[in-house]
Amino acid sequence: MDRRISGSTQLLGLIGDPVAHSLSPAMHNAALAAMGEDYCYVPFPVAAERLAVAVAGLAAIGVRGFNVTIPHKQAILPLLSQVEARAAAVGAVNTVYALPEGGWGGTNTDIDGFVQPLLGLEKGIPTLILGSGGAARAAIQGCLELGLGPVRVAGRSPEKLRALQQTWPQVETLSWAELDRHLAETRLLVNTTPVGMHKPGSLAELSPLSWEQLRLLPAGATVYDLVYVPDPTPLLRMAAELGHTPIGGLEMLIHQGAKALSLWLGGKPVPVEVMRQAARQQLAQIGDPNS
Structure with a gap:
């Protein structure tokens, strides 16, 4: 036009x-x-x-x-x-x-954008969010508004994790080393880290979780990567190959x-x-x- x-x-x-x-x-x-x-x-x-x-x-x-x-x-x-x-x-x-x-x-319409692909999920499903930055904050709010839970957040910054728990006391925070023990019950996995993003000099071929870690998820889990370049990301490619439901950040x-x-x-x-x-x-x- x-x-x-x-x-x-x-x-x-x-x-x-x-x-x-x-x-x-x-x-x-x-x-x-x-x-x-x-x-x-x-x-x-x-x-x-x-x-x-x-x-x-x-x-x-x-x-x-x-x-x-x-x-x-x-x-x-x-x-x-x-x-x-x-x-x-x-x-x-x-x-x-x-x-x-x-x-x-x-x-903050990032919250609305985040929840839209998840509207069909049943309430009360265990959720694990990777990352503790600004995108994680929108994801936490969105998950709580959808009635998902328990909601857990794994990150590498103790200071940021403490800040998240101060805002949302009902959210469990984990160090990165602790996340593996919760994967077997996680039915929604959300990556809010930039790992896997295609940018010059980036770690584009990496995934925040390994193949072995993704295999710990229950059958048919939903894996949501907020990164959208490349499409699909390495995380989503592996998730799809393992039979999980992938959702891209676009x-x-x-x-x-x-x-x-x-x-x-x-x-x-x-x-x-x-x-x-x-x-x-x-x-x-x-x-x-x-x-």
Whole structure:
């Protein structure tokens, strides 16, 4: 569809550093075109030391909303007039919207994106999350909202694990050396670490767990890798070969974007399949990393 910028075109966007690799502009602009909305979604590279002035500038020029990526998901919190409870619990905002009375509101649609591929799972299944960073926090919140559990988190940073347990006392934290003894009962395994991500100089051919560890999972377990480049990741290739159900991280990206776009457009349904096709097409062109 031929899209033209008019005098009434409204702006949406993405702030982060870097943003050149992001799939979000392709996804959102494809959806906006399909919907016939007079909006344009633009990536804005914003260095950490320029965050406050950038957020004020976006308000000054009438931007309707924007996504937030690394390194600003936590740093933006003090700049917002309103933060939704689940975003406050996670300690990160990835979606910002203009408030009617002025100022910005913030939420976390990473949680919505994370849970979407898991909606068919039965409640109360033992879950193990690998990693203790920001992505793990969204995953924990999502798992608890779905009623999964017990939820366990394995990580390498005792400090981060303690922080997770302070936020969610019902979650059991494990050192990396302790995770093997819980694999036999784990029916949902979630990788939130970057191991397996395809980036220059990365450990792209590695998996956070070995073949021998994955064999300890019960038959038909679900293995969810938030990494989406390559697709499938080494972890998901091994999981599929062992008969487990693999889920790639691209679905999380697509659905968090769809939730954000619907929010900015007043709750309108958005064409998720259009966003999926645009994301896959962009991935095929750039062949590289996460947004």
